[in-house]
Amino acid sequence: MKSEKRIGRVAEQIREIMSDVILNRMKDPRLGFITITRVQVTDNLRHAKVYFSVYGGQKDKQGTKAAFAHSERFLQRALNNRLKIRTIPKLSFVFDPSVEHAFELEKIIKKIHDENSVEEK
Numbered sequence: 001m002k003s004e005k006r007i008g009r010v011a012e013q014i015r016e017i018m019s020d021v022i023l024n025r026m027k028d029p030r031l032g033f034i035t036i037t038r039v040q041v042t043d044n045l046r047h048a049k050v051y052f053s054v055y056g057g058q059k060d061k062q063g064t065k066a067a068f069a070h071s072e073r074f075l076q077r078a079l080n081n082r083l084k085i086r087t088i089p090k091l092s093f094v095f096d097p098s099v100e101h102a103f104e105l106e107k108i109i110k111k112i113h114d115e116n117s118v119e120e121k
Contacts, residue, residue: 007045010041010045010083010089011038011048012039014039014041014079014083014089014091015036015038015039015050017078017079017083018036018039018050018075021078021079022034022036025078026067026074028067028070028071030063030064031063031064031067032056032061032064033054033056034052034053034054034055034064035052035099036050036051037051037052037096037098037099038096039051041089042089044087045085045087046087046089046090047089047090047092048089048090048091048092049092050091050092050093050094051096052064052095052096053095053097053098053099053100054095061095065093069093072091072093075091076090079091
């Protein structure tokens with residue numbers, strides 16, 4: 001079994017590589033304003049889930065998912081060329097709604113705060 005520390009380092013390396021490749025090498029117009037939020041790697045390092053968030057509406061999310069599906073082999077090759085370990089994980093891309101939830105919570109808190117401010121006056 002691999003150490004938790006090593007798995008964490010590999011996950012962070014994959015996150016950095018994917019962020020760089022998507023930002024600097026992918027030219028797909030369907031890509032929205034995206035952020036790689038985290039990477040989860042299995043204990044045997046054979047699979048990695050790359051979690052991403054997209055700023056925008058449903059159309060932006062669908063476009064970004066389609067761009068990832070279309071560029072899957074390109075992204076896998078980029079990882080294979082840059083990650084220097086024996087077993088290169090197979091990538092899968094997963095939408096991460098946590099950023100959207102955080103924005104929604106922030107809106108709710110701001111609304112409550114504004115309502116309380118009006119009542120105090």
